[in-house]
Amino acid sequence: MSNPARSAGGVAQELWAEARQHSESPDNVLVVADELLTKLEARLRRWIGAEGYAALLNRSVALTLPHNAALASVSDLHPRAAESSPSSQTAAVFSESETSDAIIALLIVMMEQLGSIVGTDMAVRLVALSAPPNARSLAGHESKDTQS
Amino acid sequence: MSTSSMAETPDSIALQLLKTGVPGLDEVLGGGLPALSFNLIAGGPGSGKTTMAMQMLFETSTAERPGLFITLLGETSLKMLRYQQHFTFFDGHKVDEQVHFLNLSEEALNGDLDAVLARIVQEVTTLRPGMVVVDSFRSLVHEVQNEAPATSVERFVQRLALYLTTWDITSLLIGEYQEQELRNPVFTVADGIFWLTQAIDRNSVVRKIQVVKSRGVEHMPGLHTMKITKDGVRVFPRVSMQPAAPRSRDARRLSTGIEGMDALMGGGIPAGDSVVLAGPTGSGKTTFATQFVAAGLRAGEAAVIAVFEERPNIYIARAQSLGIDLDAAVAADKLRVIYLRPLDLSVDETMQEIRNAVQDIGATRVVIDSINGFEMALAPTFRADFRESLYRLIGTLTSLGVTMYSTVEVVEGKGLHLTGYHVSFLTDVIVSQRYVEIEGEVRKALLVIKMRGSNHSRDFRVYETTRTGIVLGNTLSQYDGVTTGVPVRSRRGPS
Incomplete structure (x- = not known):
């Protein structure tokens, strides 16, 4: 790809910002995280199927969690934890910025994991394209949404 | 789309x-x-x-x-x-x-x-x-x-x-x-x-x-x-066999680039013909081919050389030693030297490469140096059909209007050895080279064996490969048994 490659960190931050901007509950980071991960799953399942996505997510969570305990507060990632501690209680334990940082860290790790298979540029592109259509420039260039 | x-x-x-x-x-x-x-x-x-x-x-x-x-x-x-x-x-x-x-x-x-x-x-x-x-x-x-x-x-x-x-x-x-x-x-x-x-x-x-x-x-x-x-x-794409129908012949004759050689050939090589130069190792086949290309370049024509046995830089350096600047012709896009030696070529791949080069620069002369190298460069499965492949190669290229000049190495023996590939029926011109011993000295001689539609010389001519290229010498008309390699002076009187 000839256009300048985007860094995984930059794309992760922009994806998170876009997700908050387009969320109906931008102040509830746990809801935003769920919405973002749902979109990401829908996109990546096209490539690796449900089982492949689950494996990618599990591995990425395992690598991220030790340094980002706030990840445990996201119900999509830690269903057992969520069962024992509802989101509202967990959110009280971790600050909004801690949860935001954890999600961004997770996205970076997921891109790194994918990057080991398809290269960093392509992995960043695949994840970046999970953003809403008007944020597709994250993928590295202006794009047209052909999905009518 | x-x-x-x-x-x-x-x-x-x-x-x-x-x-x-x-x-x-x-x-x-x-x-x-x-x-x-x-x-x-x-x-x-x-x-x-x-x-x-x-x-x-x-x-x-x-x-x-x-x-x-x-x-x-x-x-x-x-x-x-x-x-x-x-x-x-x-x-x-x-x-x-x-x-x-x-x-x-x-x-x-x-x-x-x-x-x-x-x-x-x-x-x-x-x-x-x-x-x-x-x-x-x-x-x-x-x-x-x-x-x-x-x-x-x-x-x-x-x-x-x-x-x-x-x-x-x-x-x-x-x-x-x-x-x-x-x-x-x-x-x-x-x-x-x-x-x-x-x-x-x-x-x-x-x-x-x-x-x-x-x-x-x-x-x-x-x-x-x-x-x-x-x-x-x-x-x-597999180019189909070209029919043996007569081509519309171009009346032009192309110079061989060797002084005296054109005269032996009734004025030169008819444009659009296929020439095969068959000779033993060291007989100067590549020099003949290079001079043919140089003559075309001097006349403003473009040429393609398909090299199978040595790398282009060596080929070009050899020409340089004869005073022929092929590098300049390559730089001017009047010459393409194609190196084909991967040992798993198909005939069609070879033809495609040559045909593309011919069309790219509008070449009118193509040299295949050599047919033996071409055969060796092919994947084994294609060598079984090499004769047919050669037929298709020559037919395809001459149908484009180019004049082909192919070299082939033959093993010397008694008698005239043509190409060894039994392809004389598809070539228009065959020139045979051989070593002969004359008065205790090994000399090189050539004979125009066949030229369709041309009144060519039937005499053996000795030649030498010099620093400036091929120099033709006398005929061997006063000798008998030249084809044996050990001719003897004829006892016939002057005709």
């Missing part, structure tokens, strides 16, 4: 042909892939099926009509992305925008053909692609055949073909089929069948493609060799 059309008759519609983006394939297909056709790419593992389909997908996809690659079973989309992105045709910026990928392996593993079809329908409805690839179709059928009756598979294929065609989609199904499976229903439904094979012969791998059928177009029958390089799949 680049397209062309088949001729339209009053009672038929024009058939839109899509450019496939696979070099050589459009020529085999008679112009391109028919739009809206339902095609099968079949072949064994590693035969290039997926790469070929991917090339077509990237070539035909547009923002308005994207391409869709559906993976059922086998290589996952992500793994495919890992490897396919290394081909130059793979434009990463098109991924997920103009070329979409969809993994349906989970639906396929469940063996529910209706669910697979439903997902395809859903996806096609959303994306409105212009081309859809389904990979690997055969594995899907194999997966469900124990659970579903054959009729359900047949029905699935029919429905899929119907859906894709009515949605204005050109489709490619990829499958690992063997020849004995030709009765599979998909072969009946398919409008086009591309059969890819990969044969190993004495450490050499040769890939071939056969267009078994292609409805609506007049495709080239037979097997065509193909290669997979960093640019993807490339097909080398």
